[in-house]
Amino acid sequence: MKILKALLAGFAGSAALNILHETVRKFDSDAPRIDLLGEEALNRSLNSLNITTPKGQNLYLATLASDFISNGIYYSAIGFAGRKNLYFKAAVSGLTAGLGAISLPDKIGLDDDPVTHCNKTKVLTVAWYLAGSLVTAIVFSKLTKKA
Numbered sequence: 001m002k003i004l005k006a007l008l009a010g011f012a013g014s015a016a017l018n019i020l021h022e023t024v025r026k027f028d029s030d031a032p033r034i035d036l037l038g039e040e041a042l043n044r045s046l047n048s049l050n051i052t053t054p055k056g057q058n059l060y061l062a063t064l065a066s067d068f069i070s071n072g073i074y075y076s077a078i079g080f081a082g083r084k085n086l087y088f089k090a091a092v093s094g095l096t097a098g099l100g101a102i103s104l105p106d107k108i109g110l111d112d113d114p115v116t117h118c119n120k121t122k123v124l125t126v127a128w129y130l131a132g133s134l135v136t137a138i139v140f141s142k143l144t145k146k147a
Contacts, residue, residue: 005143006079007072013136014072018064020128032125033114034101038063040110071097075133079140086137094133098126 025031042063046053054062074097078090102122105112115125 002082002144003080005140006076009079009136009140009143010074010076011068011072012139013075013078013132013134014068016135017071017128017132018068020131022064024124030118030120030124032101032121032128033117034067034125035060035063036114037101037105037110037112038067042066044110071132075136078133078136079144083141083144086141087134090133090137091130093136094130095126097133098129101125101129 021032021034025033025035039059042059043053053059075093078086078093081089102112102115102125105115114121116122
């Protein structure tokens, strides 16, 4: 049962992260564009496997789905580790994901501009991954609260 609750909480955090990304990017030109980074990563991954890559809206939706799933699994680890120091573990996980999102793309050959465009973009990227991890902790805490 703990595994199911951890997964539910992780996917709630992932949903919060994706909703935040998708909403704010429509209104703020400095908002992180994780969607563009994800599309490039997905294109390269599929090309390396000699798989035809989707185009246009299909590429966007495939990227959104893969982002949702990968972040959901990542955030689920917060709950797998149990309730002890839950919010601290969530904060560390969120900060690690956010810092990784701004520091790793160029090291693996991706264009990092969508997440490093300016200092505001960098801060928002880290903050949003932190927000997703904290949503995960809140949901997991509620799901495992003793009556």
